[in-house]
Amino acid sequence: MPRIRILPEILASQVAAGEVVERPASAIKELVENSLDAGAGEILVEIRRGGAALLRVIDDGSGMSRDDALLSLERHATSKLVDSAGLASIRTLGFRGEAVPSIASVSRFRLITREPQAVAGTEIAVEGGVMRDVREAGCAPGTTVEVKDLFFNVPARRKFLRAETTESAHVEHQLRMHALAAAGVRFRFRKDEREVFDLPGGMSRLDRVRWMTGTELGKELIVLPLTHGNGVSVEGFVLPAAHARRGRRHQCVFLNGRPVEDSAISRGLAEGFRGALADGLHPAAWMWIDIEPSLVDVNVHPAKREIRLHRPHELRDVLAEAVREGLAKAEAAKRPVFKVASGPPVRPADELPVRHSSPGPTQGPSPARSAPREWPATLPVQRIFETIAAPAPVVIPEPEQKALPFRYVGTLHERFALLESEDGLVLLDPRAARERILYERWLHDADGRGVESQTLLVPVLLEPGPRECELAIRHRDEFAKAGIELEDFGSGTLRVGSLPDFLKLADVRSFLTGLMDELAGGQLPGSRVAFDHLAKLLARRAALAESPRPQEALRLLEVLFRCDLPYCAPDGRPTLSEFSMRELERRFSGVKSGGF
Structure with missing residues (x-):
């Protein structure tokens, strides 16, 4: 066995950097947290080449003396924690004292700092963990940290960095999170000598969220009531259930000013939406939680992303109740208010009786008159409005008239079609069938004359976020091949100018936003496979955008059986499931067909 020995200081810092500094965005996170802890009112972040060549953080915080600046480069040196009892009352974002020396050990590092009352500042240069220079410097009050050539001395780590655009997107996402957490601080972000955003200080949390979501979604934000109790206060905003998305990337949660992830918080949000969310979807939310420090442990993850709550069920219940009330x-x-000049009071919309329309006596034909639509007498007015505003169905080409070996029997919960075949009972999933039809149409058109697109009368501007935007732009050619023309509109915004001509959607924005969310869940490989994957996602999103309509089962089947693989959706789910008479008889304990 080799002898146990103490690691050299530089090597120990490089090992720590492996946990703390995963990529440029990780270094930005640590440095910005230090600036916020120092009471900064303005923070400027600059990067070049995704942050690998240069990242610089400038703040106007309290700054440091020469002695403190030198100590900040020692491992486990911090001004935010004095004894073990302090771990139970942490209110600062940083406290371990590992970030600065870890970053300095894997880069060419420069620190310039001055306290407001000091005549001169201090400049320290470090290269790969080795101190090169310490001198006085003229500078403004505050601190500037400059990191060049990140991982220059750790090539194994440097080769795992992604493309510059990807790393830049991660940096921008991290800054957006901090800008939401500290709404009162001015944040500026410059990328490759170009200013990406400049957020003034003193903004409200609502204004910051509206800036992040964009004008259109910002109008739909639902303000949750401010909740206090049991050492917890909650403030936040959610979007309606129609904007729920796969994954939790659009849940921004800040606990005591720190961006965090926690399953109890996510469950509380989901419970508040109970009954309104489809399976696998999560609400978009922005939550600020202030909690007594003794009720949470923030020292359970190297990057401090995860936390451990001492009474998670209480916080979950508080969040669920706040969401339900909001x-x-x-x-x-949203309920309509009816006002009348006189007469009996008008009942709420859901209680109004619905009359059957009947044509009255007329004098001659009227071109403006059409056949009335019959509504069930018990259908509420609100349901009528929803039916009128239902999403436009995807246009399915008229099939050739062919006799099908099925007889339509009925529907099951307005979701599946019940059919009778020569051998038994068949269940059709209209949604899976439409996925197959649309998927093969995308592949066929792309391989042939190309997918014909229709220019949108008003281009759609999406703000999916910097990482999702970068991913979409990177695969712009696949989108164009699918009939979707998009371009970078700047500041994490996409401009969508056209859609496939056969895709008729009532809510284009929701369709595209859901698509970007699913794309962000994984990477697209090479070109042909990439388009195949995109076509599957497009088909699924288009099928989800409309109601199943099992009553049109026979017409749908005629189109489905023209497909190459009619019996399964693109992801392998069955479109048809058959239960033979023999199987049914066996299930019913040997009862024979044709008598008892």
């Missing part, structure tokens, strides 16, 4: 108030505010 949604109820938003729904009540």
